[in-house]
Amino acid sequence: MHIATVVFTTFALVFAAELPDKTAIASLILGTRYRPLWVYSGVAAAFAVHVVLAIVAGSLLGMLPHRALQAIVATLFALGALMLLRGRREEESVEDIETEPRFWRVAGTGFMVILVAEFGDLTQIVTANLAAHYRSPVAVGAGALAGLLCVAGLVVSGGRALMRVLPVTWITRAAALAMLILAGFSLASAIAG
Numbered sequence: 001m002h003i004a005t006v007v008f009t010t011f012a013l014v015f016a017a018e019l020p021d022k023t024a025i026a027s028l029i030l031g032t033r034y035r036p037l038w039v040y041s042g043v044a045a046a047f048a049v050h051v052v053l054a055i056v057a058g059s060l061l062g063m064l065p066h067r068a069l070q071a072i073v074a075t076l077f078a079l080g081a082l083m084l085l086r087g088r089r090e091e092e093s094v095e096d097i098e099t100e101p102r103f104w105r106v107a108g109t110g111f112m113v114i115l116v117a118e119f120g121d122l123t124q125i126v127t128a129n130l131a132a133h134y135r136s137p138v139a140v141g142a143g144a145l146a147g148l149l150c151v152a153g154l155v156v157s158g159g160r161a162l163m164r165v166l167p168v169t170w171i172t173r174a175a176a177l178a179m180l181i182l183a184g185f186s187l188a189s190a191i192a193g
Contacts, residue, residue, distance in 0.1 A: 003139045010130050010143025011150075014123050018151040023117045030113065031156035034106040040156045041103075042110025047148040050118045054127035054144065055137045071190040075183075123148060 018024055023043075030039045118124055127144040131137050 006134050006136050006139035007143040010140045011147045014144045014147030017123045023114050024151055024155050026113050027152050028155040030110050036156045038103050038106040039110045042107035043114050043152045046111045046114035050124050051141050051145045054124045055131045055141050057128045067190045
């Protein structure tokens with residue numbers, strides 16, 4: 001398969017998988033509280049680390065049977081939805097934005113939140129699976145990182161504008177619902193084989 005096709009296919013799959021993801025919501029929330037460019041710096045660094053880990057793990061993941069992989073993905077989606085629903089009960093407004101944070105603190109917070117939240121995440125599994133399938137780690141890594149960075153850029157930069165229209169609670173509930181739906185599809189795929 002042509003390298004450009006692998007990059008584009010990986011980009012499209014990772015971008016679509018990341019949009020309803022808990023890390024996108026976390027990035028959005030951080031983008032409402034701090035300077036978006038500072039948040040994006042930390043988030044981008046964490047995504048780069050995860051893409052490298054996913055590429056390295058790709059050959060191991062490729063050995064899992066389809067049903068086991070889908071069961072793992074379903075479980076992760078369900079846990080992500082539960083974490084979203086339990087994580088934030090109170091609403092925050094744009095006026096609650098911290099006024100004097102430092103770059104390293106904000107970027108470090110973004111890095112750590114995404115680093116922890118992305119472990120075992122669907123996009124990491126998708127990236128590892130594509131690396132195993134295509135046997136083109138650089139092309140898959142480039143596509144996956146581009147997809148993750150595009151979603152992060154959209155949600156971090158659009159976070160403040162979105163907060164003026166929708167409360168965080170609604171955004172979080174919508175993301176949790178999307179994860180539960182995806183968990184159902186993954187579980188059905190695991191059962192059907």
